[in-house]
Amino acid sequence: MGPAADENGDIYVATGNGTFDRDTGGRNYGDSCLKLTPSNDTVSVTSWFAPHNQATLNAQDLDFGSGGPLLLPSTNLFVSIGKSGTIYLLDRSKLGGFVNFSSDTNIVQEFQIMTNKQIAGQSPVYWNGPTNQFIFTWCGFRVLDAYKFTGANIQTKPLAATTVAQGKSPGGTSLSANGSLASSAIVWGTHDGNGGTLRAYEAVNVAHELWNSQQNATRDALGSYVKFCAPTIANGKVYVSTTASNLVVYGLLTPPYQLWQQANFSPAELADPTISGDTADPDGDGIPNLAEYAFNTNPKVAELSGLPVMGISFVGGSDYLTISYEQALFNTDITCTVEVSGNLTTWSSGSGFTVPVSVVDHGNGTETITVRDTTPISSATSRFIRVHISRP
Ligand SMILES: [Ca+2]
Ligand SMILES: [Ca+2]
Numbered sequence: 001m002g003p004a005a006d007e008n009g010d011i012y013v014a015t016g017n018g019t020f021d022r023d024t025g026g027r028n029y030g031d032s033c034l035k036l037t038p039s040n041d042t043v044s045v046t047s048w049f050a051p052h053n054q055a056t057l058n059a060q061d062l063d064f065g066s067g068g069p070l071l072l073p074s075t076n077l078f079v080s081i082g083k084s085g086t087i088y089l090l091d092r093s094k095l096g097g098f099v100n101f102s103s104d105t106n107i108v109q110e111f112q113i114m115t116n117k118q119i120a121g122q123s124p125v126y127w128n129g130p131t132n133q134f135i136f137t138w139c140g141f142r143v144l145d146a147y148k149f150t151g152a153n154i155q156t157k158p159l160a161a162t163t164v165a166q167g168k169s170p171g172g173t174s175l176s177a178n179g180s181l182a183s184s185a186i187v188w189g190t191h192d193g194n195g196g197t198l199r200a201y202e203a204v205n206v207a208h209e210l211w212n213s214q215q216n217a218t219r220d221a222l223g224s225y226v227k228f229c230a231p232t233i234a235n236g237k238v239y240v241s242t243t244a245s246n247l248v249v250y251g252l253l254t255p256p257y258q259l260w261q262q263a264n265f266s267p268a269e270l271a272d273p274t275i276s277g278d279t280a281d282p283d284g285d286g287i288p289n290l291a292e293y294a295f296n297t298n299p300k301v302a303e304l305s306g307l308p309v310m311g312i313s314f315v316g317g318s319d320y321l322t323i324s325y326e327q328a329l330f331n332t333d334i335t336c337t338v339e340v341s342g343n344l345t346t347w348s349s350g351s352g353f354t355v356p357v358s359v360v361d362h363g364n365g366t367e368t369i370t371v372r373d374t375t376p377i378s379s380a381t382s383r384f385i386r387v388h389i390s391r392p
Contacts, residue, residue, distance in 0.1 A: 001068025001123050001228070003036075004078065006092065010046070011036040014065030014080050017058045020050055023098045031057045031064035033080060033088075035095055049088075049095035052104050057084055067139070068123040075151060077108060079124055079135060085114030087124070087137070089154060111156045114142055122172045122228045127203055130182045130361065132159065134203065138189050140170045146187075146206045160207045164199065167192040172230030175203060176238075181361040184329050186210060188231045188238055196225030198240055198250065213250070222248055236332055256330045257391065260293050264300065278391070294336055294389045296328040296366055308387050313357065318376035321385045322357060326368050334391045338371035341384045349388070 003013040018030030031054040035047040050064075051057060057064055067081030071092070080088045089109035090096065096106035104110050125136040126149070135154060138144040143165045145158040171190030178184035185203030190196060194214055202208040213220040224242040232239040237251040254262075265276040275282045278290040285302035292299040297306040308325035323338055338354050339347040348354075357370040377383055 001065060004069045004071045004123075006071055009038055010092070011038070011043070012069040012071065012078060012092070014068055014082075016063035016065045017061060020054050020058065022048065022050065023100075030054065031062075031082075033064070033069065033090065033095055035092065047093070047095040048097065049090055049104075049107060050098040051082070051086070051088070052099055052101050053084075054098070057082065067137075070123045070126055070135075072126060072133075072135075072149065073128065079154070081113070081124060081137060081139065085112050085139070086110055087113050087154065109153045111154075113137060113145065114139060122170070122230060125173050125175050125187065127175050127177060127185060127187075128180055129185065129204055130180050131204075134159070136173055136175070136187055136203075136206070138162075138166055138170060138173045138191075140166050140168055142166055142170075144173065144187065144189060144201065144206050146203075160205050162199075162201060162206050162209065164191065164193070164209075169227035171196070171225045172228060174230045174233055176233040177203065178329065179359075181329065181359075181367065183361065183365045188233060190222070190225040190229070190231060190240060192225065192227075194221065196222040196242060198222050198225075198231065198238065198248075220250070255333045257290075257293055257333050259330075261289075264298075290334070290389055290391065294325075294327065294331060294334055294387075296326055296331075310385060312377070313372055315372070318378060320372045320374070320376060321383050322370055322372040323385045323387060324368055324370040325387050326362075326366055328366050330365065334389055336369070337388045337390070339386050339388050340373045340375065341386075342375070342380050342382055344384055347386070347388070 003011050005011045012035055014033045015029055019028040020030040021028045032048055032050040034045050036043045037046040062084040064082040066083035069078045069080045071078045076092045078090055090107050099106045127134045133149040135147045135149050144162040146160045148155040148159050173189040176186050182204045187201045187203050187206055189199050198213040200210040202210055213222045224244050226241045229241055237249050240248045261276055269275045274280050279288045281288050283300050283302045289299050295306055308323050311322045312319050313322045337349050339349040340353055341347045353374055354371050355374055357372050360368045373385055
């Protein structure tokens with residue numbers, strides 16, 4: 001599996017089967033983990049670890065490095081999985097060397113995540129969620145497990161697991177999330193069912209499968225997959241490699257705004273822009289449809305609740321205008337920008353004009369965003385604040 005690098009430029013690699021004689025003064029690091037430090041155009045081993053049973057691992061083809069190192073943010077630790085089914089938690093500043101005992105007393109933690117010796121396949125996946133830090137593993141012949149990382153060690157009993165197990169040659173696992181927002185976080189994984197299937201699980205509870213590519217197989221089937229190869233998520237799409245010499249790209253077939261229109265208007269209404277168009281206001285509440293979409297309100301119910309709320313915050317001895325608005329997380333096809341003005345003619349936003357105050361996730365697919373003015377009320381004759389909605 002691939003190496004990992006930290007903010008100091010140190011590189012961490014886990015090796016597979018091979019000669020190990022470092023403990024007796026040799027230069028061979030089979031079934032080990034190495035910390036490589038670049039300096040003056042050379043790279044040197046500045047710390048290393050080999051499991052106590054490295055000779056057994058080598059003899060039984062249980063490559064230590066079958067799951068690569070994963071650095072854990074905001075700690076000095078990293079985690080690695082071996083083909084033997086052991087998960088290792090190591091201290092980056094002192095990996096531990098080698099001890100000839102019956103267990104690795106020289107490292108932070110180790111435990112068996114699989115009862116049988118199986119294939120790890122790839123690096124674990126980390127997510128800093130709203131209530132827990134998670135480490136996800138989906139190894140060969142195993143279900144996808146979500147472990148809790150406390151910041152110092154890993155709880156050995158999984159918080160949740162899927163019901164679908166990998167086969168002998170596991171695919172790969174990735175995660176997409178909007179920060180720590182629970183409702184946004186998805187664990188994506190490929191596995192060997194039906195020749196290759198992409199599956200999506202709720203990260204806070206991986207027992208809940210959100211979607212898989214066999215639900216509408218005619219349209220979405222992956223067909224084949226590449227073992228140990230994780231999906232890549234970027235710009236709202238999921239990219240999956242296959243053995244059929246093609247890259248399969250998954251995304252929403254219909255833009256979110258269009259889905260919202262379809263959910264709120266009949267086919268006849270959709271054909272009439274005076275009812276379903278961006279600037280139409282069929283419920284007569286003064287809020288045009290695009291704003292009803294942006295603020296997650298009902299375009300057919302005249303109501304004022306749910307609209308942006310203006311307030312005043314006291315910061316550093318001065319009062320500032322603030323505005324809070326609710327937005328659905330699926331609204332990825334519009335941009336809401338808070339703007340401020342002193343004259344209702346010239347509006348400004350961003351650095352020097354507005355500052356983010358908070359983002360509160362409601363856990364139901366919506367969040368409340370609060371932004372404030374940077375000009376104190378007391379220093380101006382008038383101050384105004386608004387949310388500007390734009391759609392490409
Ligand atoms: Ca309206
Ligand atoms: Ca309305």
